[in-house]
Amino acid sequence: MASALKKIGFLFSLFVPSGVDVFKQWRKDRAASSAEIVGLLKANRDLANRHQGERCFILGNGPSAKKLDLSKLKGETVFSVSNGYLFPGYGEFSPRYHCVPQITYGLMTEEDTVRWFNEMHEGLGNAELFLSSNEAALVRNQHLFPGRNVRYLSLSGSFDEWPDEDLVDISKAVPAVYSVPVMVLMIALYMGFKEIILLGVDHDQFLTSRYDYAFDLKIQKGKDITLNKDGSSSFSRYEEFRGLFRLWHQYRSIDKIARKNGVKIFNSTPGGALDEFPRKDFNEWFAVK
Incomplete structure (x- = not known):
């Protein structure tokens, strides 16, 4: 995004008097102020331990989710992500929260x-929404998500700067994420969940050579700069593996934090490549004892 903005600024400087100043003002008008972001983050403090001792499910959008009977999630606390409102039967299990990371x-x-x-607003039902603070000004200026409770995370920095034993405080700036489940895990830990179950978090595109979803995209179809038109990765193996290392490092960092705070994270994705958390069959969560 930064390189694209620089190109726009250069064009302004060629065709508009004082073009760079105009561009800087254009960018400033579309960015939330630091004071506004601080205020938005402080609003997250009432989420601390909201779900103390409970369990939740994080529903990713990987194709493995098609193998799950998602109707079993009715009555559970569910986080959906990004385009997850497109899941067939979404309204039946009605996720309580929905998360979208920083937009590229x-x-x-x-x-x-x-x-x-x-x-998204039309498809989310009553879900409470989490966005990156990068989108706060856009939401405000365009009057988006009317009547919905929208919260923001300031995603910046790295897990390398975060102590292993400390829960990530979402009322302050938190590490930027390489995949939206990492964002959700930070939120779930802050909310006090003691069991967190991952579903449809496949991360196996480096094995399948494709990035697929459990549903058909609509507005976002063809808008991912990391993918070719056929769904294959536009990155070289070198770039892809560097990104995967960073992503796996984030999951490992989250797991360390969870363990030191008595929280258990399970992977109940049927298949997939993520191996940082213990596996448990999805149906076992609903077995009658």
Whole structure:
């Protein structure tokens, strides 16, 4: 995104008097102020230990989720992510929370994002929404998500700077994430959940050579700059493996924090490549004792 913004600024400088100043003001008008972000983050303090001692399910969008009877999630506390509102039967198990990480602009324009957020709002039911603070000004200026409780995370920095034993405090800046389940795990830990179960978190595109979803995309179809038109990765193996190392490192860091705070994270994804958490069959969570 930064390189694209620099190119726009250069064009302004060629065709508009004082073009760079105009561009800087354009960018400033679309960014939430530091004071506004601090206020938005402070609002998250009432989430601390909201679900003390409970369990939750984090539903990723990987194709493995099609193998699960998601109707069993009815009555459970569920986090959905990104385009997850497109799951067939979404309204039946009605996730309580929905999370979207920082948006990478490129093929995905600001206008596309507005359309996507409107589509999301229509599909989310009553879910409470978490976004990156990068989108706070856009939501405010475009009057998006009317009547919905929208919260923000300031995603910046690295887990290398975070002590292993400390829960990530989402009322302050938190590490940027390489995949949305990491964002959700930080939120779930802050909320006090003691059992966190991952579903549909496949991360196996380096094995399948494709990035697929459990449903058909709508607004976001063809907007991912990391994918070719056929769904294959646009990255070289070198770039892909560097990204996977960073992602796995984030999961390992989260697991260390969870363990030191008495929280258990399980992976109940049927298949997939993520091996940082113990496995437990999805159906076992609903077995009658």
